Structures are given as structure tokens and as C-alpha cells.
Amino acid sequence: MLTFKLAIRNLIGAGLRTWLNVFVLSLSYVVIIYMNGMLDGWNRQAKTDMIHWDTGQGQLWQKNYDPVDPFTLQNSFGPIPGELNNLVKEGQIAPVLITMASFYPEGRIQSILLKGIPDNQKVLDLPTASMIGDSTEISALVGKRMAQSNRIKVGDLITLRWRDRNGTFDAADVRIAAIFDTNVPTVDAGQIWIPLTRLQKMLQVPGEATLLIRGKSEWPSFNSEGWVSKDLKTLTAEIDQIIKGKSFSSAVMYLILLLLAMLAIFDTQVLSIFRRQREIGTQIALGMTRWQVVKLFTVEGAMHGVLAAILAAIYGIPFLASQSRFGIPMPKATDSMGLAVAEKIFPVYSIGLIIITIVFVLITATIVSYLPARRISKMNPTEAIRGRIQ
């Protein structure tokens, strides 16, 4: 207790030097929690959006389907297992049929993915119900990005050209029934959605699909021959990898900040030990062991971390809370890289994150304080009292 009292008295006595160190260290606390909270929030938001718009709770892929290899698409159709028909009718499972096609915006030719999905599905947030309408026309959905890049408006008639299962060309006009706004570019960019039964007819693959997406209900038992199961973890693995990469790059930033703070503490300790040699000598002469003095100086240094935590709480809690409540606006172009990014990211600060950050900074500050203090254990008290440099 005496050590703590002495440490606090000495720290406050050092005045501005202490507070500068404490401020820089408090910034480290806030930045570490803020950056990690933002990444956690992004991760959570991206996964939630992907579940709602793209992956559902899990998928079954036709065995030939490989989303990164468009060559596989022409052979990636399989009959929807009969055991799933009831769930498909209820909209609890969404079969999706995918093919390559061309469309002609303003007289240009552009390759797209043409996707068929039941208009009554309830698995994804796609506004598929708006495709229900006049049976003489093919109604289609496009995402906001696709609409903007090709100047498509609701009600527009656009020409599609595709090849059926046997390779014969066909073409038709489709009417844009709705334009949806989503954070998930994997269902938007370069894609047109039409009713599944239409696309099956167009490709001459009745009752077939490329993949099956399930909602909250589990897969019932069925003959899954020809289908490969993909769980949510596999489907969202890409986000985890990106977040991991981002965590590393943001760690570099706050480690630099932490390094600066630690350098400042280290310098302060070296200077203190040099300037307070007489004090050290007197303390040893009065009966303190060398290690008690080392402990005093180490605690003094480590107390920077405690004071910084208090300061960080004073200004950091309101700041972090406001960010969590109002969100961090993201630039509009951020999601053009194929990653789900909302207009605003709401950071998530877990108790674990806060505790780990405080413990990490405190331990680092303690180690950095102890390293210069070790010199005291080698000091000769009489020389120290005389103030001779050792």
C-alpha cells in the first residue's frame, strides 16, 4: 500500500510529464478498443447481411457448381430432390438456377449471371414477390449497383440472350419489376433475377436447380446424391479471411501508437532513475531492500497504465458509445470490392475485448517500467547518495 501511495505521489509530482504519457497511453486504449470494435461490428453486420441476402442458413450445391469458375455453370443443373418439394412450395427452401447470359444495355453487349429463384421464397430478403405478375411478360429484379451502372429503371424492357441446355441461342425481353438495395454485392453486380420456373423453361431444365438455400428450418432427410452441403461457416469464410487481414493491418496502426506510449514511459523511467539517485540511495540507506525500490519504480511506471485507463474511460466511453449508437459512415465505393459493407458500421465492444485490452496495456507498461528499474538493483547506495553517476 505504501508503494502505491508513494508511486501516485511521485507520479502526480512529476506533473505534465506524467499526464502527457498518460494521455498517449489512453489513446492506445481507445484506439485498440475502437478498431477492434469496428471490425467485430463489420464482421457481424456482413455475416448477418449475407445470411439475409445470399447464403441463407446453409446451402446445397449441385456437385459440378463452382462459383469462381463460370465454365462449370453449363453443367451445374440437378433435379431438386422430391423430399424437399414441400419446403420449396412453402418458401422455406429457395432453389436457385444460374446460367451465363448476355444483355444489351443501350445497344452494348454485356455478360451477366441470369438467376432464377421462386417468387414465393421466404429465405432471402430479395423482393421476389414483385416478380409475380402478368404471365405473358418475364418480370425481373436487379440490384441497385447493376441498375446504376447500366441506367436501368423500374418498368424498363431489356433484351436478354442465352443458350439453353443444348447450346441453342434464345432471346427475350424482360421487364424490370423492382430494383433492390442491398449491402451484399454478390447478389447484385452483373446479375439479373427472374422467376425460377421461367428460367427452367428457358434453359429446358424443368425441376432442376444449381443450388438450394435453406432458411431457419434444418434440411430434412433426403437423398442428397449429386448435391454437396455447404454450411454457414464455409459460406462466410471469405468474410472471416478479410476481417483477419483487416485486423492485422489495423493492429499495425495501434501497435505503433502503443510503441510510442511505451517509449515515452521507458524514457520517463530512465530519466527518473537518473535524477532520483539520491532518493534511491536514501531509501536503501533507510532500510528498503533494492528490490523494494525496483518495485516502487516499476509500480510508478505501471501506474501510468492505470491512470491512462481512467482517462480513457472519461473521454473514451462517451466517444465509443456514440459511435456504437450512431454508427461509422462508410464510403460508398467500399463495397464495390465484392464485400458486404453497410452504409454505416456499428462497432461492437465485447467485455472480453475491453478486459484483454486493459490487461495487455497494463502488462506492457509494467514490463517497460521494470526494464530500466533493474539498474537500481546494481546501485551502490553510498555512491547514489553522493549523486555520482553509476
Add this chain to the structure above:
Amino acid sequence: MRRILISLVFLPGLLYGQNPSANKILEQIDRNMASKNRVLTATMIVHAQRGERIMELKVWSEGDKKSFTEYLSPARDKGTKMLKLEDQLWMFSPSADRIIQISGHMLRQSVMGSDLSYEDMMDDRKLTDIYDAAVIGPDHIDGQACWVLELRAKTDDAAYYMRKMWIDQERNIPMKEECYAKAGKLLKQTNLSGVKKIDGRWFPTKMTYKDMLKTGAGTEFIINDIQFDATIPESVFSKAALR
């Protein structure tokens, strides 16, 4: 000989007082147009939305199965080579210094930005093997009397469900072709003109391809010089010739 062939083509029609047999007309076109091999230099003009691109190229071909194309100009395309052997297609680009095989979905892409796709170049099956042909009546193109043939796919894997061809009645060469989607939409149109007599056969020296769903004036292919049954070393049709 030619008279006999013409009689073979037209006699049945005369006998029945109707149009001649479409298959006979197609065979006659094959006889007129086909050669053991040919070497030609041509100019390809792509009329795009943002202006036109002019390319010079030289083509060596043997039957329908083998062909080798080298682009001679402009500078940015010079040295680009394409080799087609049976149903395989390779391309060499000097800027990338690589030979790539064009396959699968890449075949659907446009050739050098033109209205032709690679798979248009690859379709070398005989029309009579894929389509049921019928003469639907006479017509005139540029003052020339033509037969209009309607070809409907008889196999599942035909690229176009229906084609219409305008055949010059006198010279047995196609003057115009239209390719239709299954739903009846006109997809592609080819106009042939500049018919010249070369080595005793009539041959169109200008072809204009047009993707009818795209805007623009299409792609012109003008043959500047053509030699039939020339001597082409076998080494031309090898991957080694691409580099």
C-alpha cells in the same frame, strides 16, 4: 459439268412445278464455295459505338477443320495469331507472350471486338447435318433473283433454332443470312456482296456481320486477295506456328 449440276438442282422443281430442293441448293453452294484449302488476306472493319477499328489479317485454311489467322495491323494487334484445329481454338497474344486455349464460356466472347464470336468461327458442321431446309420462295437482292431458304434445326444442339438464307439463283452463292432465336427474335444478320469470279467460281468478297441486338453498323470483312487450293505447309496448322 456445271450445266449438269444446275439441271440436277433445278430439274426436280421444274418437274413438280414448284421450288427446287433446298438440300440440293445447299449442296450446290458447298460445291461452289468449298475448296481443298485457301489463303486469303482481308480487312476487318469493326463499326463500334465509339468509332471504327480497322484490322488487316491473313488466313490460311484447310477444309472446315483447320485454320490459322495472323493479324497484320494495326500495331497493337499485330502478331496476334489464332489457330483452330477441329473443335479446339488457341490464341497467341504478343503483348502477353502466351498461348491460351479459348474454351467454354470464352468462346461466346467477341473476336477482336467484332460482331463475330469465337464460336461462330468454330461451328464447322455441315448445314444439312443440323438443319432441315426448305425453299420458301423467290426474292431479289440488289437486282439478283434469289431463293429464300428456311433452315430449322433438326438436332438439339444447333446454335440457332432457325436460319434464313437468300441464295443467288444464278451463281449459287449466299447473299444474305439471318439467324433467329428459338423465340423468333432475329439475332444475327450477314450480308454478302462484292461477288467476283475467282479461279472459275463465283465468290463473295465482302461480308457484313451484324449482331441485331447491338447498336452499330456491324463488322465488315473484306477479302482483298484469295487463293484456292494453294500449297500450305502442314507446320502452319500447329501450335508451334503461334509464337
